[in-house]
Amino acid sequence: VHGAQLKSPTQMTLTLFIDLISQPSRAVWLFCLENAIPHKVQFVHIAKGETRSKEYKNINPIGKVPAIQDDNFSMWESHTILRYLSTTRNVADHWYPKDPKSRAIVDRYLDWHHLNLRLGATTVVFNRVFAPSMGLKPANEEKIKEGEKILDNSFKFIEGILASLPYIAGNQISIADLFAACEINTLALVPVDLSAYPNIKAWLGRVEGLKHWKEVNAGLHKMLARRQKASVAPSVGANPTSGSSEWSDAATTMKAAKVFSEIKASLPQEGAEICQKLKATYKFIVSHDGKRAVFVVDLKNSPGSVIEIKEGDGPKTDTTFTLTDENFINIAIGKMNPQGAFIGGKLKLNGDISKAMSFNTVVFQRKADRIKEALGKLGLLPSKL
Numbered sequence: 001v002h003g004a005q006l007k008s009p010t011q012m013t014l015t016l017f018i019d020l021i022s023q024p025s026r027a028v029w030l031f032c033l034e035n036a037i038p039h040k041v042q043f044v045h046i047a048k049g050e051t052r053s054k055e056y057k058n059i060n061p062i063g064k065v066p067a068i069q070d071d072n073f074s075m076w077e078s079h080t081i082l083r084y085l086s087t088t089r090n091v092a093d094h095w096y097p098k099d100p101k102s103r104a105i106v107d108r109y110l111d112w113h114h115l116n117l118r119l120g121a122t123t124v125v126f127n128r129v130f131a132p133s134m135g136l137k138p139a140n141e142e143k144i145k146e147g148e149k150i151l152d153n154s155f156k157f158i159e160g161i162l163a164s165l166p167y168i169a170g171n172q173i174s175i176a177d178l179f180a181a182c183e184i185n186t187l188a189l190v191p192v193d194l195s196a197y198p199n200i201k202a203w204l205g206r207v208e209g210l211k212h213w214k215e216v217n218a219g220l221h222k223m224l225a226r227r228q229k230a231s232v233a234p235s236v237g238a239n240p241t242s243g244s245s246e247w248s249d250a251a252t253t254m255k256a257a258k259v260f261s262e263i264k265a266s267l268p269q270e271g272a273e274i275c276q277k278l279k280a281t282y283k284f285i286v287s288h289d290g291k292r293a294v295f296v297v298d299l300k301n302s303p304g305s306v307i308e309i310k311e312g313d314g315p316k317t318d319t320t321f322t323l324t325d326e327n328f329i330n331i332a333i334g335k336m337n338p339q340g341a342f343i344g345g346k347l348k349l350n351g352d353i354s355k356a357m358s359f360n361t362v363v364f365q366r367k368a369d370r371i372k373e374a375l376g377k378l379g380l381l382p383s384k385l
Contacts, residue, residue, distance in 0.1 A: 014039040017059060017067040019046050020219040023118070023186050024078030025066040027178040031082055033212035035091045079110045082175045094172035106169045109176040113183075117154040121183045123147030128300075129189045144279075151187075155197050162199035166206065173207065181207040185217060188224050191302050193276050247308050251293035254325040256286045259332050260295050263363065264306035271303025277362050280355040281317040288325035299359075319351040319359070332364050 016032065016039055018025035032039045044050045044065050051063045060067035060076040067076040070088070075081055086096035097103045124147035127140045158180065161168055168176045181204055184194075194201050207213070214221075251257045267274075278299040285294050296317060298305045323331075327346045330336035338360045341347035349356050 013071055015069045016041050017044045017056070017065060017069075018042075019044055019051075019065045020216070021046065021223070022065050023121070023182040024179065026216050026220070027175075027182045028066045028068075028078055028081055030178055030182070030210065030212055030216045031085065031095070031175060033216065034210055035085075035089065035095070037085065037089050037091070079113075079175075079179070082178070086175065094170075095175055097174070102170065106174045106176050109168050110179065112157075113176075113179055116150060117158070117180060117183050120147045120150030120152075120154055121187055124151060124192075125186055125189055151192065155194070155200060159197045159199050162203045167203065173210075177203075177207050182217075186220065188220075191272050191276065193273065248293060250291040251286075251295075251308055253291065254286055254288045254293060254328075256284070256288075256295070256325050256328045256332075257293070259329070260284075260297070260306050260308075263297065267304040267306070271299075274362055275299050275302040275304050278355065278358055280319065280352070280358070281315065282355075282359055283317040283320040284328070285311070285320065285322040286325050286328050287323075297359075299363075317351065319349065319353070319356045321356065322348040322350075331360065334365065 014032075014037065016025075016029060018029055018041060020026055020029075020043070029041065031037075044056055046065065050056060051060075051065060057063055059069060059074050062076055064076065066078050066081060067074065068081055068085075070084075075084055083096060085091070096106060124144055127144045127147070158168065165171065167173050168180055184192075184200070184204060185208075194204075247257045247260075281300050282297040283294060284297070285292060292311060294309050294311045296307050296309055296315065298307075300318075321328075323341070323346060327336060327341060331338050331341060331347070336346070338347060338357065342349055
């Protein structure tokens, strides 16, 4: 049950004020659903400024979600909310144990959580996902690196805990697991590679097995699906070339277009991994027989995208390559070293040169054989390899 306007609850004792883009909001709602706690939900949309309204600040003067009203009692701060509900409702003891030592272990994680896993996750997700959508471009790479370092340390810490325990605070699930899992789940928007943390992956699978997990996270998953769809569509702030063909008439005369088609086709399967490694955007200005085509490869927003734009249009990128079609192909198939091409004047680079070299390593060297095969089938390989 939810409403668009904020009201004092009349028919139900407990009201949750949440926004499902908020990780702590999802944890609070999940707890109530899993424990069959009667409640009413009122969505308070952060993006619409509803948390800053005078009406909402009567409930939570801090102007954040989640918050609750229990009769005439208002409470905010998500960890405190679940501590309160655990002690005022008839829920299983494992959620927030009565035993002082067991409870202290849960509290220890919750106190650690805010300035570690949550700080790292919110820093990365805000700067990588939400700041660009709010027009705060480019993303603050310095902040992102700080967040990623915090996340790495946090993952190592939690991985160590889960090496000997099935859950963060013991042998049974607790409120600590809900907050941690909802935080990590949000990182799918970035995304983050958890392959180095098998204990976390196994634990996350256990938490995601909760009866109401999918219901609570459905909104996040829809947002992720929209983001993935947008990242492979020509809508990253550029003005794509017109026409029904994948590439413009000028581009289709170039071998480079075949290479970009190969890269584009591989992104649904490989893009998340490549984006995790590169975290950058690239522009290629390719010339052939007096014609020029401009391709933008976004390997910052997973799973990545490849589009063609009109010269002079489109988003600012981290690195711009300017070169002939022939030199592009020679670099793509490993016949020409990009550093040598740059020094010899066959390749012009603007922007972050280290990211340019990384593109060669992660994309071209990785795909060289497939690129050769694709060009070979079309009879487009250079005669001398």
